[in-house]
Amino acid sequence: MAKIAVLMGGNSFEREFSLNSGKNICAALEEAGHRAVPLDTNEQLVPTLRSERPDVVYNALHGKHGEDGTIQSLLEFLEIPFVGSPASVCHRSWNKDALHSSLIKYRDISGEVDGVASWPPGVFIAKDAFKSMGAATALDLVAERIPGGYPVCVKPAHGGSALGIHRVESQEQLGEAVLDALSYDDAVNIEQWVEGVELAVAIVGTGWDARVLPPVEITAKGDFFDAEARMDSSLVEFHCPVRLASLSQDEAEAQAIRAEVERAALEVYRAYSVVDLGRIDMIWDGGAARCFEVDVSPGMTDNSLFPAAIKAAGLSLSEVLDELVSQYI
16 A cells, blocks of 8 residues: 555645545545545645655646646655656646647657647737736737637636636727736737637556547537536536547548547647646547647546546546556555
């Protein structure tokens, strides 16, 4: 039996998501025969880790500090093994504007000339540019900078759980949406709004040994899968695996599209060098897999997408977590 410290809570906007994830992770680890030690990330964290001397740490933190490399850097300094990606990977994946450059670099290095993953084009603007450089006076340029113009997606450049994300239909709505996004972060992404089948692809493993779990189809009852829908299961429907009819009315074509979606997810996962587990969020727009987020610390709440994929694969959360922690013992 191993002692596993489960880091949860924290002080990000996603604290409640993290506490719910941590509770389920602790229960699954206990079911697998391990001793789970839940720890909130407060000023007592380092002294507690040094006194508890866990065999492995599982990071159940979401948002800032949990996914931006902060906790990973700390654990690396303390030389405590942990499940998940190292700080260097988390730094890159935390910045949603880094997707295109990571994919291009990966294709150059790997020789993947016929990659299938793509991304919504957009612009990145820092809060300081709005506050002290007059960037707000140039928002009229958005319609010509974003292919297709309005509607556009406005979102914090860093973060998760759909906090601060807006669908903006016109320039008149843009300023308010940008201000709200910047209340969550120090930069904003304004990018092409993509319509289609929203998908979350969970992946377990590392490098060429990584394997895809069945893609989850997300059908929000509102405009999109926003933060409210992520906390209230009555506002969204999940289908796992994705319904073939949602991809195409032709079954053979739908199977081919699902295979392309899974290949695109693996391409992004490997481009970022994600370790152990992660989730790639994307939209199938009818012609391509448009990836828009890499989640290195997937939620494990009752309503989360990763557990749904685990169940659809015929596995249990305890099995998967046991596999992940055992490699570090």
